Amino acid sequence: MFTLDEARHLFAAVRPRIDELIAARADLAELRADLAEDGISPLGGLAEAKALEARLHSLLEEIAEQEIQVKGYAPVLLDFPGERDGRPVLWCWLEGDSDIGWYHRVECGFAGRRPL
Secondary structure, eight states: OBOHHHHHHHHHHHHHHHHHHHHHHHHHHHHHHHHHHTSOOTTOOHHHHHHHHHHHHHHHHHHHTTTOEEEEETTEEEEEEEEETTEEEEEEEEBTBSSOOEEEETTTOGGGOEEO
């Protein structure tokens, strides 16, 4: 369980991996689109696609090893287990947010997201 400050500190520490994940995801999407359309891509071929898939998997594992819950990767959605007012919550970050600025009760899920 993380305090909000701990979750924000950890988020800052893994942010470079998240940025790398987002870039690799975009490269893979572009590569797959090129290969499906023309059979060629300036980003490479099937071997490069497999390497990007492996890198994405590795990055997701690295993030999850920090006790961060990866709820999605397109867009990236991360939850950090914590507690607020004596209740279990998840401090929530969604791709596009500048910092952890949301939370939701565990049983409410994403639909119960509230600003801090």
